[in-house]
Amino acid sequence: MQHGKYRFIVGFLAMPLGLYALFVVWPFIQSIYYSFTDWTGLSPDFKMVGLDNYTRMFDDKIFWKSLQHSLLFAVLLPLVTISLALFFSFMINVGGRRRRGGPVVSGVRGSSFYKIVYFFPQVLSIAIVALLFAFAYNPDSGAINSLLRGIGLDSVQPLWLGDPNLALWCVMAVLVWSTVGFFVVLFSAGMASIPADLYEAALLDGASRVTTFFRITLPLLWDTVQSGWVYMGILALGAESFAVVQIMTTGPGGPDYSTTVMVLYVYQKAFRDGQAAYATTIGVALLVVTLAFAAIVMRLGRRERLEY
Amino acid sequence: MGSTSAANHGGGGVGRRDLIKRSAALGLLTLPTAGFLSACASSGGDSQDKAKAGKKTAQNPLAVNDTAQMEFVLFDGGFGKEYAEDAVKIYEQNFPKAEVKFSATQKIQSTLQPRFNQGTPPDLIDNSGAEQMDMGVLVGKNQLADLTPLLDAPSYDDPDKKVRDTLRPGIVEMGQFDGDPVWIFYYAYTVYGVWYSQKALNALDEQYPETWDQMLAVCAKAKKKGIAGWTYAGKYPYYIPFSLYPMIGKVGGRDVLDAIDNLEPNAWKHPAVKACFEAYYELYKKGYILKGTPGLDHIQSQTAWAQGKALFLPNGSWVENESANVIPEDFDLAVSAPTGLDSSDRMPFGTIWASGAEPFVVPAKAKNPAGGMEQLRIMLSEASSKSFTAKVKSLSAYNGGTTGIILTPGLKSGQAALEKAGDNVVNPRIQDWYVKLQKEQIGVAGLGEMMAGRMTPAEAITKIQGFADEAAKDTSIKHYKHQ
Structure with a gap:
């Protein structure tokens, strides 16, 4: 039966690989191909223009601005979100005060309630989250400025999304808020599988909570953190950042290009300006950035796997 | 979401900037999707099975083939679709043997872009809303039909008057891009x-x-x-x-x-x-x-x-x-x-x-362009225009059509402002x-x-x-x- 082995394996692989090639690889190749044309997206005729789109992209100030913002998203958002999520899930699972007769490690009081609360934003569609925050950021009657007025800070009434210095941070805050819950749940699941006797031993040795976190929790959770990092980076470069920028910001992408990101730029070029070929060019740049990001994270995060 | 012509016009595009479309836009986004769309581009073949011309009569000046199917895609925005449905009914009455395929959508671009790429667009499109297809590109790529035959046809109400002469100032010019052909017909009139x-x-x-x-x-x-x-x-x-x-x-x-x-x-x-x-x-x-x-x-x-x-x-x-x-x-x-x-x-x-809004186009590759234009001619009758104004609180391209209906305060004031302006309308x-x-x-x-x-x-x-x-x-x- 040895000779039939490969046929057997191929039989199983053909279907999924075929689907993958057709629906993932082929569109990628096509997009790259179209980035060398002058296709408008509105008519079937186009011609090859060589590297014109690429030279144009390198001279395009808005492209560089959007690249800069996307990179900032890719670096900062995972950092903030994952740090917060690690902190929250540690407090929920391990950080609690030891109660008489209770288990050795437990979360803070009411941790099961917090777990649900943190996960809540995940249930809402990102479009709804963005819309809700757009209301909250309304400088005239939004929740945030009303709150500021309510506590007597009448002079502090920022324009939030209307201020080029604040707008990008406002957008990032929304992304952190809406995604942190998912990672809390993800890391909680990871922490639950860490054997309690490791903690017990550490506590007997007199380790503080901070030490247990850095010496036990984080190393044993490293794989999860790493994939979470890549996932969050892709969210920050891709659809999620598009949704919030498109729905919330001035213009969108403003004020004065202060919030434009690469995905938004792709969308605007393809669907507003009728320059689908140029949009695919930016798409190719986005592909390069995303792959580079994933490669860097994987490379930096490489560690020996711990067995327990 | 009750907006009207905000978006028809490049300038007021945010009128229909609503949640649903934006979230829908998400789906159109990623690189692979762009690839899919582009997949349509190369598959586009020319379909030359156009409807044969019908018999030209006083009632049928555009020589519409009375058995040919006519497809009409409307933007379903602040103006709703009732006004168009009423006009479709008249078309069906006038051409009882013709099948009319009417649909209304907010997603003009996602529905129609692939069909343009395949060379099988509908016969009449209200190309409006947040997903409006870029007119400049459509014109530049010869995707639209010249509407001059419609403008030179006798008007629906008065056979001695051309359609062109029943319109408000600026409507015809707005449909031109460079030169004489009129590519776009703006049906609503915005102040x-x-x-x-x-x-x-x-x-x-x-x-x-x-x-x-x-x-x-x-x-x-x-x-x-x-x-x-x-x-x-x-x-x-x-x-x-x-x-x-x-x-x-x-x-x-x-x-x-x-x-x-x-x-x-x-x-x-x-x-x-x-x-x-x-x-x-x-x-x-x-x-x-x-x-x-x-x-x-x-x-x-x-x-x-x-x-x-x-x-x-x-x-x-x-x-x-x-x-x-x-x-x-x-x-x-x-x-x-x-x-x-x-x-x-x-x-x-x-x-x-003041200028036209709510742009209607007849694609160059439509199977029944005469039908599309006839549908527009029906919409430019006094009765249809009146029902439009009464239903959606907006003036139409038809010059007049406000007598005998009760105008809302804003509409009345807009009408007065236009009268005061006279020839001093800029666009x-x-x-x-x-x-x-x-x-x-x-x-x-x-x-x-x-x-x-x-x-x-x-x-x-x-x-x-x-x-x-x-x-x-x-x-x-x-x-x-x-x-």
Whole structure:
């Protein structure tokens, strides 16, 4: 039966690989191909223009601005979100005060309630989250400025999304808020599988909570953190950042290009300006950035796997 | 979401900026998807199975084949679809043997872009809304049919009058891009200007100001009572031109606006432009703009204005429908042509911006283009126009059609403003010729920054002139000129 082995394996692989090639690889190749044309997206005729789109992209100030913002998203958002999520899930699972007769490690009081609360934003569609925050950021009657007025800070009434210095941070805050819950749940699941006797031993040795976190929790959770990092980076470069920028910001992408990101730029070029070929060019740049990001994270995060 | 023609026109595009479409847009986004769309591009074959021409008669001047299928795709926005359904019924009555395929959607682009790429578009399209397909590109790629046969056909009501002669000023010109062919038919008619509550002005014991000094005086008076003079869609500052451009036209004459549209060098450096920018900037300097305005979107600014927090709002006639649920009953909505500078202005007070909206097109590759045009001819009858105006609170391209129906306050005021303007109607084309320049660059990066006080008028003008020069040099966009 040895000779039939490969046929057997191929039989199983053909279907999924075929689907993958057709629906993932082929569109990628096509997009790259179209980035060398002058296709408008509105008519079937186009011609090859060589590297014109690429030279144009390198001279395009808005492209560089959007690249800069996307990179900032890719670096900062995972950092903030994952740090917060690690902190929250540690407090929920391990950080609690030891109660008489209770288990050795437990979360803070009411941790099961917090777990649900943190996960809540995940249930809402990102479009709804963005819309809700757009209301909250309304400088005239939004929740945030009303709150500021309510506590007597009448002079502090920022324009939030209307201020080029604040707008990008406002957008990032929304992304952190809406995604942190998912990672809390993800890391909680990871922490639950860490054997309690490791903690017990550490506590007997007199380790503080901070030490247990850095010496036990984080190393044993490293794989999860790493994939979470890549996932969050892709969210920050891709659809999620598009949704919030498109729905919330001035213009969108403003004020004065202060919030434009690469995905938004792709969308605007393809669907507003009728320059689908140029949009695919930016798409190719986005592909390069995303792959580079994933490669860097994987490379930096490489560690020996711990067995327990 | 009740917006009307906001989006038809490049300038007011945010009218239908609603949640559903935006989230739907997400799905169209990723690189693979772009690949899928493009997949359609290469598969496009020409379908030459056009419907044969029918018999040309007095009742059927466009020689519609009375057995051919006619497909009509409508944008289902603030105007709804009832008016079109009524017109479709008339078509079906007139051509009982023809099958009519009517559909209404908000997703014009996602539904129709692939069909254009395949060469099988419908026969009549209302290409409007947030997902409007770029007209310049459609025209440039020869995707649209010339509507001249329709315009030269006898009108539905009066066989001695051509359709062309029953229309409001500017409708035909707006459908032209370069040269004679008319590619687009704008069915609705929008009046842009300064919108206000007559009741609020009465309470201040004021009339709508005709000169800028009077404008500042009214704002000062309002400020004392704790009311702001102006507010605008701060997040979409390309609403400001709705009153600013006609003001520039009034101060400096039509040539200034034409030069801007033609992307002529130094068009924005004209003294009239500078004077108007400075006038608007003064509103900010003196604190006459509602606090927080740069962070408000169009709905929020309209709501604040309807609540009486601000007196004046630059907008278009769709505002009456769009903000119907927040405008109080006794608001007494009115529109005025923009305030000028003083008596030395080149055009009289009353000079107003009015133009077509809700663009209908017949694709060049449609199977039954005559049917599409006949459907439009039916919609341009007095009865259809009347039912449109009565149902959606908007004027139509048909000149007239308002007698015998009760007009809402805003509509009545718009009608009066048009009468007062007479021939002094301006129609800046920059917002349908150069969407990106108008919205993102002049609007958001230029005017928006100036009105938020982050840029002086001189800086804004330099920046905008830079954008215009860039657009003039950009070979990736098609350029147009006033004839």
